[in-house]
Amino acid sequence: MPRDEVHAIVGVVVLIPVLYLAWERLSSSDVLLFTLAYLFSLLWLSPDLDLDRGSRSMRRWGILAAIWIPYAKLMRHRGLSHSLVAGFVSRLAYLGVFLLPIILLTEHRLNLNLTTASVGVFILGMWVPHALHVLLDRLDEALGGRL
Numbered sequence: 001m002p003r004d005e006v007h008a009i010v011g012v013v014v015l016i017p018v019l020y021l022a023w024e025r026l027s028s029s030d031v032l033l034f035t036l037a038y039l040f041s042l043l044w045l046s047p048d049l050d051l052d053r054g055s056r057s058m059r060r061w062g063i064l065a066a067i068w069i070p071y072a073k074l075m076r077h078r079g080l081s082h083s084l085v086a087g088f089v090s091r092l093a094y095l096g097v098f099l100l101p102i103i104l105l106t107e108h109r110l111n112l113n114l115t116t117a118s119v120g121v122f123i124l125g126m127w128v129p130h131a132l133h134v135l136l137d138r139l140d141e142a143l144g145g146r147l
């Protein structure tokens with residue numbers, strides 16, 4: 001398994017050209033939304049939340065890390081949580097269970113007024129670091145754990 005630092009460095013290195021491309025095609029608010037989603041996913045929503053002995057991503061949640069313990073118990077490391085689509089959806093759905101009541105209670109105060117395009121930008125920003133992580137893990141396996 002590549003160390004967490006390897007995932008973070010590759011994630012930041014990839015983010016730079018992606019932001020350059022995004023800056024030419026998206027509004028500044030969507031670039032900001034993409035960046036925040038990307039960094040949140042990279043640092044707090046790693047597929048390695050499936051490690052039942054904990055991961056750096058889990059420790060970043062602080063006291064809220066407790067919400068990820070059942071997820072880690074349910075998921076086999078590098079199983080479903082490390083698939084390109086289902087792993088990503090599993091963590092969003094799992095987190096949604098905890099966030100949905102908060103969103104519903106504060107919905108009228110947030111007044112987010114998101115467009116479909118912004119939601120797509122947000123989801124893409126969340127998915128790209130996930131895909132990078134999975135591909136890097138697969139590369140590490142192919143190289144015999146040298147990353």
Ligand SMILES: [Zn+2]
Pocket residue numbers: 001047048082133137
């Ligand atoms: Zn991993």
